[in-house]
Amino acid sequence: FPDTFQQAPGVAVHGPGVRALAPAKVNLYLQVTGRRPNGYHELDSLMVFADVGDIVEASPAEDLSLSVGGPMACRLGRELPDPDDNIMLRAARRLAELMGVAAKARLHLTKVLPVAAGIGGGSADAAATLKALATLWGDPDAADSPEVADLALALGADVPVCLAGRAMAVSGIGETLTPAVALPEAWLLLVNPGVGVSTPAVFKARQGDFSRAAPLTTPPADASALGAALKSRRNDLEAPARQLAPVIGQVLDGLAATAHCRLARMSGSGATCFGLYDSPDTAHAAADALARAHPEWWLAPAPLRRG
Numbered sequence: 001f002p003d004t005f006q007q008a009p010g011v012a013v014h015g016p017g018v019r020a021l022a023p024a025k026v027n028l029y030l031q032v033t034g035r036r037p038n039g040y041h042e043l044d045s046l047m048v049f050a051d052v053g054d055i056v057e058a059s060p061a062e063d064l065s066l067s068v069g070g071p072m073a074c075r076l077g078r079e080l081p082d083p084d085d086n087i088m089l090r091a092a093r094r095l096a097e098l099m100g101v102a103a104k105a106r107l108h109l110t111k112v113l114p115v116a117a118g119i120g121g122g123s124a125d126a127a128a129t130l131k132a133l134a135t136l137w138g139d140p141d142a143a144d145s146p147e148v149a150d151l152a153l154a155l156g157a158d159v160p161v162c163l164a165g166r167a168m169a170v171s172g173i174g175e176t177l178t179p180a181v182a183l184p185e186a187w188l189l190l191v192n193p194g195v196g197v198s199t200p201a202v203f204k205a206r207q208g209d210f211s212r213a214a215p216l217t218t219p220p221a222d223a224s225a226l227g228a229a230l231k232s233r234r235n236d237l238e239a240p241a242r243q244l245a246p247v248i249g250q251v252l253d254g255l256a257a258t259a260h261c262r263l264a265r266m267s268g269s270g271a272t273c274f275g276l277y278d279s280p281d282t283a284h285a286a287a288d289a290l291a292r293a294h295p296e297w298w299l300a301p302a303p304l305r306r307g
C-alpha cells in the first residue's frame, strides 16, 4: 500500500486507512415518468445531500471483511441476510476486478442513517466504499471513471448520484445526472418514524399516469423561494408509501405544522420525510417540538449540502 494517499472529494486519510462520508440523499421532488420492460421506473428527480450520514472506513488487510457499528447497526440485521452479499462487499469485489487488484481491505461501517428509509443509506454506503477503496488501492481517480459509473448503476439506481455526491437533476432510472441549479443556504429536518418501507413494494403500489417535472432553472434566492419552486413538483411515491405505512401521513402533517417550515415532503420511497427551513435555529426548534410529541421518531436537522 502507498505511504501517502491522494485524497478524493469526501475522502480523508485516517490512520493507516481512509475514511469516506456517506451523506443522506434527499429527493426534493420525484416524479415517475415511465416504466421500462425490466420493471424499473424512469424518474425526474432533484436529488440533494444533507450533512448527516454514515461513515465508511477502509484499512489495509489480508482479506476482505466488513464490520458494522453505530446507532443504527442493530437495524441492519434483517438487511444482511447473507453478509457475503452485502452491497458494500459487492462494490468492493467489483471495484477490485475493475482495478485489477486483489480485493483486500478491512471495511467498517458506522451506521447513523435509518435503514430502508428512502434516503439512500445502502446506496451512499456503496458509493463511499467505492471512493474509499479507490483511494486505498492507490488510484482515487478510478472512482470517477465511466466504468465505475456503470458498476455503480449495476449496484443500485441511486448509487451513481451518491458517487457524484452533489445536487443533481436525475433522470433515466438514476443514471442520467445533470448538475442542479445553484441551491440557496437551507436546512433540512429529516424525520423517520421507525418503519422500514420496501422500495419495490412502493413502486408496485403506485397508480396513475406518468408525468414529467421540468428541472429548476432559476437559482432560488433562499429556502423560502426554493420551497415555493418545489410546490408545483411532487413525490409520486408518497401516496403508495402512505398506503403501506400510514404513519408517513402523521410525519408530514407534523413537519408541515412546525414554525417556519417552507415545505414538507417524503424522500425517495419513504418512510423518511423532510422539512425545509431557512436556518439552523428554525430546523432545531422544529426537531425539538417533534421530539417532544414523538420521542420514538428519528430526527436529524442538517444543512443542505451546496457543493
Ligand code: C5P
Pocket (backbone or CB within 6 Å): 039, 040, 041, 042, 043, 155, 156, 157, 158, 172, 173, 174, 199, 200, 203
Ligand atoms: O436499484 P435499487 O436496488 O435501489 O432498486 C430497488 C427496487 O426498486 C428495484 O428492484 C425496483 O423494483 C425499484 N426501482 C424502480 N425504479 C427505479 C429504482 C428502483 O422500479 N428507478
